[in-house]
Amino acid sequence: xxxxxxxxxxxxxxxxxxxxxxxxxxxxxxxxxxxxxxxxxxxxxxxxxxxxxxxxxxxxxxxxxxxxxxxxxxxxxxxxxxxxxxxxxxxxxxxxxxxxxxxxxxxxxxxxxxxxxxxxxxxxxxxxxxxxxxxxxxx
Amino acid sequence: xxxxxxxxxxxxxxxxxxxxxxxxxxxxxxxxxxxxxxxxxxxxxxxxxxxxxxxxxxxxxxxxxxxxxxxxxxxxxxxxxxxxxxxxxxxxxxxxxxxxxxxxxxxxxxxxxxxxxxxxxxxxxxxxxxxxxxxxxxx
DNA sequence: TGCGCAATGAGAACCGTTGTCAAACGCGCG
DNA sequence: CGCGCGTTTGACAACGGTTCTCATTGCGCA
Ligand SMILES: [Zn+2]
Ligand SMILES: [Zn+2]
Ligand SMILES: [Zn+2]
Ligand SMILES: [Zn+2]
Numbered sequence: 594x595x596x597x598x599x600x601x602x603x604x605x606x607x608x609x610x611x612x613x614x615x616x617x618x619x620x621x622x623x624x625x626x627x628x629x630x631x632x633x634x635x636x637x638x639x640x641x642x643x644x645x646x647x648x649x650x651x652x653x654x655x656x657x658x659x660x661x662x663x664x665x666x667x668x669x670x671x672x673x674x675x676x677x678x679x680x681x682x683x684x685x686x687x688x689x690x691x692x693x694x695x696x697x698x699x700x701x702x703x704x705x706x707x708x709x710x711x712x713x714x715x716x717x718x719x720x721x722x723x724x725x726x727x728x729x730x731x732x
Numbered sequence: 733x734x735x736x737x738x739x740x741x742x743x744x745x746x747x748x749x750x751x752x753x754x755x756x757x758x759x760x761x762x763x764x765x766x767x768x769x770x771x772x773x774x775x776x777x778x779x780x781x782x783x784x785x786x787x788x789x790x791x792x793x794x795x796x797x798x799x800x801x802x803x804x805x806x807x808x809x810x811x812x813x814x815x816x817x818x819x820x821x822x823x824x825x826x827x828x829x830x831x832x833x834x835x836x837x838x839x840x841x842x843x844x845x846x847x848x849x850x851x852x853x854x855x856x857x858x859x860x861x862x863x864x865x866x867x868x869x870x871x
Numbered sequence: 872t873g874c875g876c877a878a879t880g881a882g883a884a885c886c887g888t889t890g891t892c893a894a895a896c897g898c899g900c901g
Numbered sequence: 902c903g904c905g906c907g908t909t910t911g912a913c914a915a916c917g918g919t920t921c922t923c924a925t926t927g928c929g930c931a
Contacts, residue, residue: 604877604928626918640880645919647878665804665887666918681844690847697839701858705820708829709863717856719840724848743897743908765887779911784888786909804918805887 603650608639612647613671621687622660622668622680660718681719685726692719742789747778751786752810760826761799761807761819799857820858824865831858 603609615632623631629644648669652659657669660680670689672678677698678691697717705713721727742748754771762770768783787808791798797811799819809828811817817832836856844852860866 606878606928608879624918638880642881642920643879661800661802661804663800665800665806667804681847681849683849684851692843692847694839694843697836700833700836701856704831704833705858705860708820708831709866710820710822710858710860711866712823713858713860715856715858717840717854719844719849719852719854721844721849721852727848727850745897745909747910763887777911781889781912782910 608643609647611637611639612644612651616657616669616671620670621689622658622670622682624666624668628669660716679717679719681721683723683726684720685722688723688725747782748786750776750778751783751790755796755808755810759809760828761797761809761821763805763807767808799855818856818858820860822862822865823859824861827862827864 611632612628615628615637625645625648626641628648629639629641632639632644648657648659648667651657652669655675656671658672658680659667659669661667672691674691674693676693678693679697680689681692682689701715701717702713750771751767754767754776764784764787765780767787768778768780771778771783787796787798787806790796791808794814795810796808797819798806798808800806811830813830813832815832816837817830818836819828820831821828840854840856841852844854
């Protein structure tokens with residue numbers, strides 16, 4: 594998901610670099626607090642506010658994807674593709690795979706237009722239990 | 733969206749009735765606080781916690797739909813259909829239309845299974861500017 | 872090296888939502 | 902009709918994630 598945003602010229606800082614590294618290190622969607630804790634744990638001192646600010650900026654620029662957990666918490670992830678795509682997330686372990694589907698994109702656009710809507714956007718997330726988690730946890 | 737839930741036998745109360753009425757009165761997705769304010773304004777005294785509790789219960793039972801705004805706030809709406817469906821919401825005025833699309837449902841299920849996922853679920857929301865809002869507000 | 876301004880950090884403030892717990896109430900039942 | 906019990910309510914405190922404030926730091930540039 595997420596439309597690519599305009600790449601702003603932000604001043605490079607130690608903190609931002611650390612954040613980028615941290616994000617590059619994991620494949621799951623993580624909360625700002627989680628990321629902040631992780632950085633702190635590894636000895637990198639970065640303010641929580643800074644984490645939030647950068648994450649938002651990066652998200653706006655399309656450098657990272659953001660999705661809201663059902664509890665409303667924002668979780669971030671540095672995606673492989675910066676083009677529009679969606680995710681299939683494992684509820685058990687967080688494993689995430691990026692997927693695209695022109696058919697869906699077109700359907701959303703069409704159904705909206707059919708109802709007279711313009712400037713159409715959409716959010717779509719899929720979740721389930723990955724092969725590994727599905728075995729021993731058929732919740 | 734939302735899977736239909738088990739219809740629990742909840743004790744009928746004045747508050748719940750008022751809530752149901754209020755929901756029946758509007759077609760847009762509204763926040764718990766908004767609904768609570770509306771009730772208070774119309775002279776119906778209902779505790780905020782009660783509004784939250786009932787809204788959640790009703791959502792669990794599939795009586796109302798809930799979606800998260802991009803800011804993370806939960807908004808509720810009494811939908812015409814209790815079957816699985818999605819929404820096209822106007823960013824300008826909140827006008828909401830319910831839509832269904834087997835193609836999308838199947839796509840989501842298929843793409844997830846292709847990646848080894850089971851217990852697949854999904855959330856999909858579409859937004860844009862309705863015919864009316866699209867004219868004078870091409871934001 | 873000195874300036875100007877963006878970026879940062881510590882903590883307070885916000886705000887939607889949930890928890891607490893005593894009081895009020897719906898519902899059989901005698 | 903009054904009683905007892907378990908559910909629901911309501912006022913308010915507590916929470917947790919996110920944003921704001923503002924003094925301080927430190928890039929980028931001349
Ligand atoms: Zn898994
Ligand atoms: Zn899409
Ligand atoms: Zn509109
Ligand atoms: Zn669906």
